[in-house]
Amino acid sequence: MARSLKKGPYMSGRLLEKIKKLKPGEKTIIKTWCRACTISPEMVGFTFGVHNGKEFIPVSIDESMVGHRLGEFSPTTKFGRHGGRMQKELETKEAEKESEKITKEE
Numbered sequence: 001m002a003r004s005l006k007k008g009p010y011m012s013g014r015l016l017e018k019i020k021k022l023k024p025g026e027k028t029i030i031k032t033w034c035r036a037c038t039i040s041p042e043m044v045g046f047t048f049g050v051h052n053g054k055e056f057i058p059v060s061i062d063e064s065m066v067g068h069r070l071g072e073f074s075p076t077t078k079f080g081r082h083g084g085r086m087q088k089e090l091e092t093k094e095a096e097k098e099s100e101k102i103t104k105e106e
Contacts, residue, residue: 009038009067019043031056035071050074 012034022028024045031049044063049056050070057074065073081087 009040010036011040012037016042019046022046029056029058032070035069035074037070039065039068039070041066052076 012032015030015032015034015037018030018032019042022030027047029047029049031051033051035050039061041063043061044066045061047058047060048070050059050073051057052074053076059070059073
């Protein structure tokens with residue numbers, strides 16, 4: 001655990017105020033840039049829009065997420081694919097197999 005036990009988990013005051021204003025189970029999305037906030041039991045049942053640097057990704061909080069950080073559920077990078085000639089050849093073979101399956105079904 002990176003944070004000292006005597007300090008306790010990090011929680012943003014503004015985020016707690018937004019949670020207190022809403023009733024649990026409401027469909028409104030609470031937008032936040034605070035990816036470092038630790039998920040507490042008070043957050044269960046709410047949906048947060050966690051910013052990943054480009055857009056807000058909706059994250060529905062449940063009991064299994066308590067103790068984790070909000071940023072863990074909003075990835076900041078998108079995996080493209082590994083490049084190279086071999087990878088392109090494999091992808092073309094897979095595409096050909098799929099097209100053959102579609103033509104056989106019709």
